[in-house]
Amino acid sequence: MTGLVSAEYHHDFGRIVLKGMLVCILFVGGFLAWATFAPLGSAVVAPGVVKIWTNRKTIQHLDGGIVRAIYVSDGSTVKRGDPLILLEDTTTSAALNILTDQLDALSVQEQRLLAERGMMDHFAPPEELAARKDPRLTALYQSELSLFKARRKNLNDQIKLLSDGITQSKVAAASVRSEIEAINEGLSYTDDVVKTIAAMAKKGFAERTSLLQKKEALAEKKERLHSQTAELANLQKQITEQELRIIALRNSYMEEAETNRKKTHEQILEIEERLRPARRAQERSLLTAPISGQVMALAVNTIGGVIRPGDSLLDIVPQENDLVVEVKIGNRDIDNIYLGQSAEVQLNAFNRRTIPLVDGWVTYVAGDTQEDPSAPGALYFMSHIQLDQPQLERMTDITLSPGMPVTAFIKTRTRTFLDYLISPITDHWRQALREE
Structure with missing residues (x-):
């Protein structure tokens, strides 16, 4: 009886052990499967603060000067482009006016020279100058127009003188041609008469004296023909020379205009180069608000006071700007951070149980480290996280x-639990393999 009970007991105990081992195997196997395949989210934890996206702007002046007017005071609200402080610009304005006058005069002069180069009969002032309707510019234009007309009249007078000479030479040439034609006709007749008298003289029907007279007349006609032919050639040469002189006068007129235009254009470019800093200096005499916001720390209070170059005159604190989270990323975590990366931000100033995490994304990662002033020797990378604006708008209680x-x-x-367990070992193993 006792042996039977003992056998049943051992049989039940074996089944319990078997079931226990099976449960352990299933548990360990399930745990290993979970540790190997189940993804676990990971994150870099970074402390930070809420900041305004656009920081306060400090207003300075590059050149300095004497204060002429102050348009704001501490606490004033300004919009972008509103005037803040006006400085004296007497010297700058005088220099700018001189350069502008020179540029206007040269621009009208260049327009006149362009008309001369193109042999135009008239020229108009530059469109940008004509649009200003300035009496001074009208006077400049009239002066250049008078010079244009005088130079053109001088050219035309010289051309007219040569043209008149050409006309006279052509009339004389026509007369010489007519005379040459008449001489040729008389020469042909006289030649026939000489031949006839010579034939008759051989037969004794004419005197030799008459033959000699006719030959002498024939020679005179030939000499006259030669002289008139030379005269005609000389007249044609004069006509050609005068026509070439007219062409040369026109070419010289246009070449001189082009040479002077190039010099004038170089002067225009030089003055425009000098005008740029003068205009910028005049623009800088009126300091305007670069952003909308509130004026703070106004350091200028006296009309006629002197401002040194680079002095801080006032600050403008922006009022309506998006908020951004500025966080500090540790050196060891920077390789896991990239632009556009998702993030969740915990607002430490509010109750964590009632205020959820705010979604966001990385918008900026610094390219180099900086030292944490609150922990000397500790280095970090600065990063910005843009908060989800629609989510913030729904959180009306904060x-x-x-x-x-x-x-x-x-x-x-995402990583598995097994990655977390073995990554320190594998990292250490890789490092050990690289060591000599």
């Missing part, structure tokens, strides 16, 4: 302000 502390959870790649 108001974000610059300076609020936050904790950012920047999501990195």
Whole structure:
């Protein structure tokens, strides 16, 4: 009886052990499967603060000067482009006016020279100058127009003188041609008469004296023909020379105009180069607000006071700007951070149980480290996280302000539990294999 009970007991105990081992195997196997395949989210934790995207702007002046007018005071609200401070610009304005006058005069002169180069009968002032309707510019144009007309009249007078000479030479040439034609006709007749008298003289029907007279007359006609032919050639040469002189006068007129135009254009470019800094200096005499916001730390209070170059005159604190989270990324975590990376931001100033995490994404990662002033020797990378604006607008029970502390959870790649366990070992093993 006792042996039977003992056998049943051992049989039940064996089944219990078997079931226990099976449960352990299933548990360990399930755990290993979970550790190997189940993804676990990971994140870089970074402390930070809420900041205004556009920081306050400090207004300075490059050149300095004497204060002529102050348009704002501490606490004034300004919009972008509003005047802030006006400085004296007497010297700058005088220099700018002189350069502008010179540029206007040269521009009209260049227009006149362009008309001369193109042998135009008239020229108009540059369109940009004509649009200003300035009496001074009208006087400049009239002066250049008078010079244009005088130079053109001088050219035309010289051309007319040569043209008149050409006309006279052509009339004389026509007369000489007529005379040559008449001489040729008389020469042909006289030649026939000489031949007839010579034939008759051989037969004794005519005297030799008559023959000699006719030959002498024939020779005179030939000499006259030669002289008139030379005269005609000389007249034609004069006509050609005068026509070439007219062409040369026109070419010289146009070449001189082009040479002077190039010099004038070089002077225009030089003055325009000098005008740029003068105009910028005049524009800088009126300081305007680069952004909309509130004036703070106004350091200028006296009309006629002197401002040194580079002095800080006032600050403008922007009022309506998007908020951004500025966080500090540790050196060891920077390789896991990239632009556009998702993040969740915990607002430490509010109750964590009632205020959810705010979604965001990385918009900026610094290219180099900087030292943390609160922990000497500690280096970090600065990064910005843009918060999800629609989500913030739905959270009507909170108001974000610059300076609020936050904790950012920047999501990195998913890893398994097994990765977390063995990665220190594998990293150490890789490093050990590289060591000599």
